[in-house]
Amino acid sequence: MTIVYLDDDKIQHLLMKKLIKLNLPGSTSEFFENAEELNNWLQGNSASLILSDLNLEGGSGWDFVEEFISNSEAPIVFITGHVSSDDLKKSSQYSRVKGVLEKPLSKENWELILELVSSEN
Incomplete structure (x- = not known):
């Protein structure tokens, strides 16, 4: 399972890297600072969750x-x-957008994320 994370803040990358390892053990992760890099990567690679x-x-x-x-x-x-x-209204317009969550992610948020990843695999 590959988790992709997009954020222009490198500190958030470090935090999310630790949180992904803790909450989604066994997953791999890719980190991007801008959407163009992410979209280029997605053209040749597969993600389980963005x-x-x-x-x-x-x-x-x-x-x-x-x-x-x-x-x-x-x-x-x-x-x-x-x-x-x-944001909540916009999220309902896209079936692939499964949520808009607030930082920092709570334990309940990680449970939701784990459900999303599990249901896709």
């Missing part, structure tokens, strides 16, 4: 969601510092 920050340099996760969907079959979960009602 985790993406919503607030990215050069746009929001919503600006790139169509590209994620066209380049991968993986479910998408957006992670943000503050979940707005607009």
Whole structure:
């Protein structure tokens, strides 16, 4: 199982790397700082789940969601510092977007993520 994480903050990469190892043992992970790098990777590789920050340099996760969907079959979960009602509304417009979760991810959030990954495999 391959978990992909997109965030323009390298500190978040370090935190998420530890959290993925702790909560999804046995998985592999790929980390990207921008959506273009991620989309290029997705064209030749397969992901089990895409985790993406919503607030990215050069746009929001919503600006790139169509590209994620066209380049991968993986479910998408957006992670943000503050979940707005607009984000929840937008998430319902995309069947592949399985949630908008607030940082830091809680134990319950990780249980949801584990369910998503398990149901896809």
